[in-house]
Each structure stands twice: as structure tokens, then as C-alpha cells.
Amino acid sequence: MSAVIEARGLSKRAGRATLLDGVGLTVAAGEMVAIIGPNGAGKSTLLRLLSGDLRPNEGAVRLKQRDISSYTPRELAARRAMLSQHINVTFPFTVEEIVLMGAGERSARDAGSLVDAALDEVGLAHFRERQLPTLSGGEQQRAHFARVLVQLAFGEAEHGPGLLLLDEPTSSLDLRHQIDLVEAARRRAASGTAVIAILHDLNLAIRFADRLVVLAGGKLAADGPRADVVTREIIRDIFEIDAVVHQGDDGVPYVLPQSMRAMVPPR
Amino acid sequence: MSVAIGTEARSTERRPSARRRSASFAIPLLIAVLAVAAIVALSFGAAGIPLSRLPAALGLSGESTAMTARDQLVLWSIRVPRIAAAAMVGGLLAAAGAIMQGLFRNPLADPALVGVSSGGALAAASAIVFTDSRFGETLRFLQTELLPLAAFAGSLATTAILYGISSRSGRTSIAVFLLAGVAITAIANAGIGLLVFIADDRQLRDITFWLLGSMSGVTWTKDAVLAPVLIIGLGACAFIARGLDLLVLGEADAFHGGVDVERLKRISIVMVSAMTGVAVSISGVIGFVGIVVPHLLRLVIGPAHRLLLPASVLSGAILMVGADTLARTIVAPAEMPIGILTAAVGAPVFLFILLRQRGLASL
Numbered sequence: 334m335s336a337v338i339e340a341r342g343l344s345k346r347a348g349r350a351t352l353l354d355g356v357g358l359t360v361a362a363g364e365m366v367a368i369i370g371p372n373g374a375g376k377s378t379l380l381r382l383l384s385g386d387l388r389p390n391e392g393a394v395r396l397k398q399r400d401i402s403s404y405t406p407r408e409l410a411a412r413r414a415m416l417s418q419h420i421n422v423t424f425p426f427t428v429e430e431i432v433l434m435g436a437g438e439r440s441a442r443d444a445g446s447l448v449d450a451a452l453d454e455v456g457l458a459h460f461r462e463r464q465l466p467t468l469s470g471g472e473q474q475r476a477h478f479a480r481v482l483v484q485l486a487f488g489e490a491e492h493g494p495g496l497l498l499l500d501e502p503t504s505s506l507d508l509r510h511q512i513d514l515v516e517a518a519r520r521r522a523a524s525g526t527a528v529i530a531i532l533h534d535l536n537l538a539i540r541f542a543d544r545l546v547v548l549a550g551g552k553l554a555a556d557g558p559r560a561d562v563v564t565r566e567i568i569r570d571i572f573e574i575d576a577v578v579h580q581g582d583d584g585v586p587y588v589l590p591q592s593m594r595a596m597v598p599p600r
Numbered sequence: 601m602s603v604a605i606g607t608e609a610r611s612t613e614r615r616p617s618a619r620r621r622s623a624s625f626a627i628p629l630l631i632a633v634l635a636v637a638a639i640v641a642l643s644f645g646a647a648g649i650p651l652s653r654l655p656a657a658l659g660l661s662g663e664s665t666a667m668t669a670r671d672q673l674v675l676w677s678i679r680v681p682r683i684a685a686a687a688m689v690g691g692l693l694a695a696a697g698a699i700m701q702g703l704f705r706n707p708l709a710d711p712a713l714v715g716v717s718s719g720g721a722l723a724a725a726s727a728i729v730f731t732d733s734r735f736g737e738t739l740r741f742l743q744t745e746l747l748p749l750a751a752f753a754g755s756l757a758t759t760a761i762l763y764g765i766s767s768r769s770g771r772t773s774i775a776v777f778l779l780a781g782v783a784i785t786a787i788a789n790a791g792i793g794l795l796v797f798i799a800d801d802r803q804l805r806d807i808t809f810w811l812l813g814s815m816s817g818v819t820w821t822k823d824a825v826l827a828p829v830l831i832i833g834l835g836a837c838a839f840i841a842r843g844l845d846l847l848v849l850g851e852a853d854a855f856h857g858g859v860d861v862e863r864l865k866r867i868s869i870v871m872v873s874a875m876t877g878v879a880v881s882i883s884g885v886i887g888f889v890g891i892v893v894p895h896l897l898r899l900v901i902g903p904a905h906r907l908l909l910p911a912s913v914l915s916g917a918i919l920m921v922g923a924d925t926l927a928r929t930i931v932a933p934a935e936m937p938i939g940i941l942t943a944a945v946g947a948p949v950f951l952f953i954l955l956r957q958r959g960l961a962s963l
Contacts, residue, residue, distance in 0.1 A: 381852070384856060385855075386852050386855055386856065405860065406855055406858050406859055406860045406861070407858040407859075407860070409858070410856065410857055410858030411858070413856075414856065415853075415856040417850070417852060417853050417856070420849050420850060420853055421850070422848050422849065423705050423706060423707070423848065424705070424707070424848050424898065424903035425898060425899075425902065425903055426845075426848065426902070426903055426904070427902070430845075430902070430904060434845060434846055434849070434857060435857070437857075437858060438842065477849075480857075484857065484858075
């Protein structure tokens with residue numbers, strides 16, 4: 334499978350602070366990658382560099398075999414879609430209007446069926462005419478996810494497998510919608526999209542991704558299949574907590590921080 | 601319950617929402633209202649022309665009497681150019697407000713807020729005081745031409761300074777832009793205060809009248825200045841509408857959605873200053889049109905700029921034609937400064953928006 338995005342030696346500084354220091358990352362079509370790491374590790378900075386929103390001080394990002402800075406914003410939007418963490422909409426746009434924003438210049442009629450499908454997928458079809466600012470934080474997040482899915486779908490129809498970037502997409506979602514979102518992302522990966530997500534919940538990250546990338550202090554601390562990355566040693570070094578890694582019944586590992594394990598009744 | 605609603609919605613056909621239905625009527629309806637307002641405005645004034653005499657005066661019927669000749673003189677040399685100017689000034693101010701609110705993602709943003717109007721006012725007041733005292737009677741005649749030019753130049757200069765302060769290496773900070781605007785407004789007001797202090801009685805009256813805003817003394821020449829700006833502005837509105845919609849998501853996410861955010865901001869800032877500058881240069885400072893009109897429209901037709909911007913132009917035009925007609929008639933044969941009327945209506949609406957916003961924020 335070919336690389337959808339390829340980053341080499343990315344460094345980003347803000348004033349004297351080094352936010353990111355020599356990070357490289359390559360993600361192929363159909364691959365799901367979770368970025369984990371403590372606060373201030375440079376996760377969001379890395380994602381913004383990969384989205385083309387920020388320019389690195391050193392290093393380069395290639396999206397679909399072309400330098401990312403050579404795309405116009407519109408060309409870029411047809412090849413990568415990104416869901417940000419906090420989006421505060423002040424004007425009374427309806428859910429449907431927000432989702433339609435993912436369709437670019439296309440009219441409501443041309444984009445209608447994709448907008449419907451995306452609203453169904455995030456479970457907001459019954460809220461389509463509600464004004465976005467009147468919805469809860471989690472519902473707003475799902476509406477924006479639907480918008481991003483519409484943008485991705487139109488882009489992929491024209492240019493083939495694209496890149497989907499998710500910055501803590503589950504932070505304001507309840508448990509059921511966290512799983513729904515992860516499964517929606519998985520379906521995209523199954524059809525060729527390269528997916529990169531920042532996640533704080535280690536267990537969700539393990540379930541979500543084929544591959545985990547660990548950032549710490551602006552540097553790449555680990556990058557590999559979950560079995561290699563999710564170890565007691567790495568968790569202790571990176572997050573400074575003691576945790577036990579169990580094997581689940583389905584062979585997928587899960588992480589239990591020590592202090593919490595004490596509260597679980599013995600079997 | 602929510603599950604039941606969900607399945608029901610899934611099975612229904614796509615139908616236009618209530619808002620989209622009302623939106624499709626908006627433009628034709630506003631054009632019709634503007635036409636009626638203009639006809640009423642033609643009839644009222646210091647020299648009344650009853651509606652029955654209007655067709656003859658406009659040259660639509662063959663009759664020709666001494667009365668018709670008088671009516672025609674009043675209409676074509678005074679009233680028509682004035683009503684056209686009022687409509688265009690209102691349209692420009694409302695559209696400039698709507699664009700600036702989209703740019704700041706804030707329904708309370710307004711060109712008057714960031715000193716663009718004040719910069720124009722300072723330049724105009726300078727023109728009134730200095731052309732008078734420095735050059736005496738020889739240059740008095742220039743003042744009529746100088747005043748609009750000075751106001752226009754002042755607005756553009758203010759915007760250029762603002763842009764210079766708030767733009768660093770190709771990125772424009774909206775917060776710095778807004779705060780710099782507050783500072784520039786204060787500086788401009790201090791300058792105006794100084795001019796008021798040194799002005800003689802007659803100059804003071806000129807300055808005051810101009811600061812309060814008025815459509816009196818409008819000629820076809822001024823219409824010829826307004827019309828191209830309005831036409832170019834409307835064209836540019838269609839060009840930036842989608843970008844302003846996506847900007848509501850924030851600059852980063854508008855960029856993720858394919859908008860060239862820096863270019864959008866540059867175009868919007870130039871448009872706002874040109875539209876405000878030209879309007880202020882013709883009519884003086886008229887506040888609140890830019891805040892009230894777009895806000896009320898958003899409640900009815902929604903916030904999408906493709907419709908909001910042209911609807912703002914039409915509604916601003918209706919409001920200003922109506923306000924000018926009132927200003928001409930309520931204390932006839934004298935005239936009420938139009939800025940007093942718009943402020944009296946606009947300021948309470950501004951406070952109402954503020955209170956509603958606080959209500960939302962505290963939820």
C-alpha cells in the first residue's frame with residue numbers, strides 16, 4: 334500500500350520553546366494510527382503540521398506524493414479532512430447547514446444524499462433543522478464529524494484515498510458515541526482512507542488503531558503495533574503511572590492503572 | 601422517544617426546511633418593499649407631491665402644467681438623487697456590518713466599532729476647520745468636494761493602519777484588530793474633540809451636523825460615487841459568501857474546509873473600509889444600521905451569507921429611505937439629523953442583542 338502522508342524530521346518552535354523535535358511519521362492508505370502521549374507532548378502540533386495548517390521550521394510533509402505546501406487550501410481540502418477539538422459556532426446555523434459546509438461549492442441538492450448518510454451515521458438525522466448552538470457539546474461534535482465525513486467522501490470520489498485527521502474526537506462524547514465514532518473511522522480505513530487520531534483513552538486507542546505512535550516532550554518515543562507499544566515500561570516512562578496490561582478475551586490488550594485496579598473486586 | 605423520532609425522520613423525503621422556504625421569498629419581497637418605500641419617499645417632503653401627481657412629475661404621463669414643471673424640478677434635482685443616495689448608503693452600511701460580523705464571528709462587530717467611521721469623521725472635521733481658517737474665502741468653494749474625499753481617505757487610512765498593526769507575516773489577528781480599533785477610535789475622538797475646541801461657531805455647527813449624519817445636500821455627483829462601490833461590493837459579496845460561512849467554524853477549520861483564510865480576510869477588510877468610507881463620506885456618521893439590519897435578518901432567513909449579504913443591502917436601503925423620509929418630514933421645513941433617528945432605534949436593539957447573548961452565555 335502506498336503512503337498517503339509522509340512526514341520527515343518535523344521540528345516546530347514557538348519563540349524559544351521547542352514544540353516538536355525531529356518527528357517522522359508515514360501512514361499508508363487504509364491504515365489507522367493513534368497518537369498518544371501526555372499533555373504538552375506535541376500531539377496537536379504534529380496534527381496541525383500534517384494538516385498543512387502549520388508550517389514546520391525543519392522537515393517536510395508530503396501528502397499523496399506532493400509537498401503539502403504546494404497545494405492550495407481548496408486542493409488540500411479535497412485530499413485531507415480534519416476534525417478539530419473545540420469548535421464554537423456563534424451564528425444560528427442549522428445542523429444540516431453545518432454538515433453541508435463539508436460539500437464545498439456543491440448545492441444542497443447535489444450533496445443531499447451524502448449529507449443524509451452522514452447525519453444518519455452520527456445519529457443526528459432527527460436534529461437536522463435544529464440550530465447548532467442549541468445542541469449539547471457532544472451533539473455539536475457529532476455534527477462536525479458528519480461535516481468532515483461529507484468533505485472526505487467528496488474528496489475521495491475525485492482523488493482516491495484521502496487522509497482523515499481527528500484531534501481528540503471522543504473528548505465530549507458518551508461511551509456509545511465514542512464507539513460509534515471509532516467504528517465510523519474504521520469503516521473509512523477499510524475503504525482505503527489513512528486515519529490518524531489523537532486519543533487520550535489508552536484502551537480506546539488500542540481498540541481503535543492498528544498502530545500506536547507515542548509522543549513525549551516533542552519527540553517520538555515509540556511507533557509500532559499495539560502489542561509492542563502498550564507495555565508496562567513504556568506507560569511508566571511516558572505517563573509516569575504504574576499500570577497493568579492485561580490480555581482481553583479477544584486477544585486485545587487493555588490497560589488498568591494501578592490505583593484503579595485496587596478498586597476492582599477480585600474475581 | 602428519541603429513537604422513534606429518529607426512525608421517522610429517516611423515512612421522510614428530503615424537503616426544504618421552513619427557513620429555506622422563507623429565504624426563497626426574501627429577495628423579491630425586499631425588492632418590492634424597497635420600491636414602495638421609494639415611491640412614498642418621493643411623495644413626502646418639505647414640498648409635498650401627492651401620489652396622484654407623481655406619474656406626471658416622473659414623466660410617465662403626457663400631462664404638462666406649471667405644477668408639473670415645479671414637481672419635476674423638486675423630484676429630479678433634489679428628491680430622486682437624495683432617495684437613491686439614502687438607499688445606497690443604507691445598503692453599504694448594512695453590508696459592511698454583515699461582512700465585519702462574519703469576519704469577527706461576532707454579531708456585535710461593526711465598522712463604527714473599529715474606528716473606520718471615526719477615522720473618516722476626523723478627516724472630515726479637519727477639512728471643515730482647516731480649509732476654512734487657513735485658506736479663507738478663496739478655498740471655501742472647495743469644501744463641498746473636499747469633505748467626502750477627506751472622509752474617504754480617513755477611513756482608508758484608518759483601515760491601513762489597523763491592518764498594519766494587526767497583521768504579522770501574512771496572518772491577521774482578529775483580536776488585535778478589534779482592540780487596535782478601540783484605541784484608534786479613542787485617538788480619532790480626541791482629535792475631533794480638539795477640532796471642536798478650536799472651531800468657531802459656524803464651523804462647530806458644520807462639524808456637529810456632519811457628525812450626526814444627514815442626507816441633505818446630496819447631488820447626482822455623490823450618487824455617481826456611491827453606485828460603482830455598491831455594484832462592485834455586491835459582486836464581491838457573492839465571491840466571499842461561502843468563505844464567511846465556513847469562517848464561523850474558526851480560522852483553522854475554515855482552512856481545513858478549503859478556504860484561503862488570509863485572502864478572505866484581506867478582501868473583507870478592504871471591502872468593509874471602502875463601503876464604510878464611501879458611505880460616511882456622503883452622509884456623515886450614521887450608526888447602528890450595520891448591527892441592527894444583519895441581526896434581524898439572521899433571525900428570519902438564517903445566517904448563510906449568500907443570502908444574508910444581498911438581503912442586508914436591500915434591508916439597509918429600506919431602513920435608510922424610511923429614516924430619511926422621517927428625518928425630512930417630522931420637523932419640516934427643518935430637518936432632523938438622520939443619525940439621531942438611527943441611534944434612537946438602533947441602540948436599544950444593540951442592548952437587546954447584548955442581553956440575549958449574555959443569556960446564552962450563562963446557560
